[in-house]
Amino acid sequence: MSATSAHLARPAFDRTLLLVLPATAFMFLLFVYPFLYGLALSFDPKEGGWLGNYKHFFTTDNQWPTIWTTLKLALPATLINVGFALPIAYKMRVKSRYQRWITTILVVPITLGTVLIAEGMLTYFGPKGWLSQFLQFAHLYDGPIRLTHNYWGVLISLVISGFPFAFLLILSYITGIDPVLARAASTLGANPKAQFRHIYLPLLAPGLAMCFCLAFVQAYSVFPSAVLLGSPAGPTRVISIAAYEAAFEQYDYSLASAIAMIMGFVQLIIVAAVLSLRNAFYRGPVSGGKG
Amino acid sequence: MKHDFSELKLDRVTRRFAGAGGKAFNALDELSLIVQRGEFICLLGPSGCGKSTALNCIAGLMQLSGGSIWLDDTRIDTLPPEKRGFGMVFQNYALFPHMTVARNIDFGLRMRGNSATEIAPRVARALKLVQLTGQEHKLPGQLSGGQQQRVAIARAIVIEPPLILMDEPLSNLDAKLRIETRAEIRRIHHELGRATIYVTHDQDEALSLADRIVVMKDGKVQQIAPPPEVYAQPANLHVARFMGYRNVLALDVQREDGDHIVLNGPDISLTGVRKQPLRNGKAAVAIRPEEIVMGEGPGGANTISARVRNIEYCGRDSLLDVVTASGTVLHVRAAGAAALGDSVRVHVPVDRVLVYPGE
Numbered sequence: 001m002s003a004t005s006a007h008l009a010r011p012a013f014d015r016t017l018l019l020v021l022p023a024t025a026f027m028f029l030l031f032v033y034p035f036l037y038g039l040a041l042s043f044d045p046k047e048g049g050w051l052g053n054y055k056h057f058f059t060t061d062n063q064w065p066t067i068w069t070t071l072k073l074a075l076p077a078t079l080i081n082v083g084f085a086l087p088i089a090y091k092m093r094v095k096s097r098y099q100r101w102i103t104t105i106l107v108v109p110i111t112l113g114t115v116l117i118a119e120g121m122l123t124y125f126g127p128k129g130w131l132s133q134f135l136q137f138a139h140l141y142d143g144p145i146r147l148t149h150n151y152w153g154v155l156i157s158l159v160i161s162g163f164p165f166a167f168l169l170i171l172s173y174i175t176g177i178d179p180v181l182a183r184a185a186s187t188l189g190a191n192p193k194a195q196f197r198h199i200y201l202p203l204l205a206p207g208l209a210m211c212f213c214l215a216f217v218q219a220y221s222v223f224p225s226a227v228l229l230g231s232p233a234g235p236t237r238v239i240s241i242a243a244y245e246a247a248f249e250q251y252d253y254s255l256a257s258a259i260a261m262i263m264g265f266v267q268l269i270i271v272a273a274v275l276s277l278r279n280a281f282y283r284g285p286v287s288g289g290k291g
Numbered sequence: 292m293k294h295d296f297s298e299l300k301l302d303r304v305t306r307r308f309a310g311a312g313g314k315a316f317n318a319l320d321e322l323s324l325i326v327q328r329g330e331f332i333c334l335l336g337p338s339g340c341g342k343s344t345a346l347n348c349i350a351g352l353m354q355l356s357g358g359s360i361w362l363d364d365t366r367i368d369t370l371p372p373e374k375r376g377f378g379m380v381f382q383n384y385a386l387f388p389h390m391t392v393a394r395n396i397d398f399g400l401r402m403r404g405n406s407a408t409e410i411a412p413r414v415a416r417a418l419k420l421v422q423l424t425g426q427e428h429k430l431p432g433q434l435s436g437g438q439q440q441r442v443a444i445a446r447a448i449v450i451e452p453p454l455i456l457m458d459e460p461l462s463n464l465d466a467k468l469r470i471e472t473r474a475e476i477r478r479i480h481h482e483l484g485r486a487t488i489y490v491t492h493d494q495d496e497a498l499s500l501a502d503r504i505v506v507m508k509d510g511k512v513q514q515i516a517p518p519p520e521v522y523a524q525p526a527n528l529h530v531a532r533f534m535g536y537r538n539v540l541a542l543d544v545q546r547e548d549g550d551h552i553v554l555n556g557p558d559i560s561l562t563g564v565r566k567q568p569l570r571n572g573k574a575a576v577a578i579r580p581e582e583i584v585m586g587e588g589p590g591g592a593n594t595i596s597a598r599v600r601n602i603e604y605c606g607r608d609s610l611l612d613v614v615t616a617s618g619t620v621l622h623v624r625a626a627g628a629a630a631l632g633d634s635v636r637v638h639v640p641v642d643r644v645l646v647y648p649g650e
Binding site: 178180181183184185186187188189190191194198199202203281282284285286287 | 383456
């Protein structure tokens with residue numbers, strides 16, 4: 001190779017690569033290091049062998065069931081959020097006068113935060129709240145209404161706080177699909193139902209899987225609403241409460257780290273399962289040719 | 292859904308849109324047209340002239356604001372697109388990216404509930420027609436632009452629609468492929484023997500493909516005629532300009548002698564043929580660059596003296612800009628040798644000077 005062609009070839013080191021350094025340092029210091037520290041800590045229990053914490057968690061009656069308690073909240077909440085967000089986002093894909101208003105109203109809860117939502121729900125859904133007073137006043141339902149301090153309170157709060165997230169994510173996926181595809185399908189004889197089934201749904205599937213994963217991870221790590229709106233000693237004793245108690249009531253950071261690792265592992269299993277399903281679908285550009 | 296027909300009738304089809312400031316405007320204004328079975332119709336016009344609006348109205352992708360559309364005795368403008376059963380080829384092809392070529396093509400047949408044994412031979416036939424046999428298991432993303440284009444055509448024709456609608460299907464192809472595919476489209480049209488409505492802004496495409504051309508501007512039809520007539524006898528100045536009459540001169544009418552008009556300018560005197568009624572003594576004449584002949588006319592008639600100002604070499608001939616003493620510029624296509632600054636005399640046959648009312 002002559003000197004000139006070597007000069008024209010790509011330089012051995014591209015200095016713009018240095019731009020990734022700050023982000024890498026950030027990731028390492030604030031995510032990788034604490035994670036590895038927690039992982040190591042979880043294998044260094046106060047008593048017992050190196051698996052002592054994990055043994056303790058899976059043999060203690062108020063510890064291991066929290067996995068299922070949390071799943072029983074997080075899975076339905078995620079299914080409801082994604083399941084309702086999909087048809088609404090599908091309706092909202094066409095620009096209209098109402099679209100902006102409805103989108104705004106649906107998204108407002110995302111600005112509130114879980115604690116504020118919990119406060120509002122206690123006032124509204126509580127035994128002496130507006131809802132029950134109204135129902136009794138109108139003689140629609142006279143029995144006691146129990147929607148707070150139990151399973152349902154936490155589920156409702158997960159839906160309220162998680163729905164806008166799922167909705168916005170799916171809306172952005174849907175509006176990324178070229179509407180000409182549905183029009184082409186209609187000229188080929190596909191009615192609106194068939195257009196959704198054969199065009200939108202298959203193209204959305206990977207996005208829906210992604211949305212499901214993110215919504216699930218968010219719901220599985222529920223904490224404030226489980227304490228404020230649920231019954232943290234009973235049916236809504238979720239896994240993050242178990243970790244909190246270990247860390248800040250028993251001051252056993254090692255056990256708390258182990259519980260956090262278990263929680264991450266359960267999330268990972270669900271995410272891996274959903275993402276492997278995603279591979280069964282087409283993934284690629286969602287436009288129908290040259291733009 | 293019908294599979295054969297004898298004519299498609301557009302009766303004063305109108306489409307209004309809300310424009311700026313809430314003022315509605317007619318994107319398509321009372322388009323009336325009868326398309327016979329077997330005809331190839333081109334809707335031709337600049338962008339924004341309403342040609343795509345017209346196509347979308349026929350396909351059912353846009354609702355009419357007025358008028359009606361009839362397929363023989365059936366009124367179809369009230370039907371949704373999936374009930375009309377017209378094949379449509381979109382400008383960006385609109386292939387389904389998650390389906391293979393074969394699945395794209397059989398989509399229309401599957402939607403009609405045809406059985407697998409019926410579908411396979413028809414898909415094979417359509418693939419053969421567009422010369423894509425062997426590509427059926429590829430995804431659209433793995434095909435070239437020209438191949439995608441042909442899949443889009445196959446997908447539209449496999450349902451054997453009475454009418455095929457094409458919205459600038461060649462505009463994304465390069466020049467060579469465009470000319471090849473143009474011939475393909477014409478061949479496929481003849482093989483199917485149904486009707487095609489084709490939207491384009493390219494007059495060469497329209498001239499080479501169409502049995503009849505519908506020239507449009509600002510939502511209004513300007514002329515409906517076979518290509519030779521649109522080419523040689525534009526109905527008005529808009530059509531003339533669009534069909535390549537690059538020389539448009541504003542002149543005064545000196546004398547009218549039947550259809551022959553004698554016109555005067557500062558240093559130009561021309562006799563031409565009237566194409567539209569004139570008013571108030573002002574006229575605009577339209578002349579094609581290729582119909583101006585170098586040299587003096589018979590007996591010095593219709594001759595203009597000018598100087599060569601610019602030369603563009605085009606291979607077979609050159610495009611000259613010549614300018615008269617008073618500064619009028621004429622575009623002339625000439626094969627002979629000329630040099631910058633030469634004084635030349637050019638003339639135009641009387642029947643190729645088209646006279647329209649002045650603007």
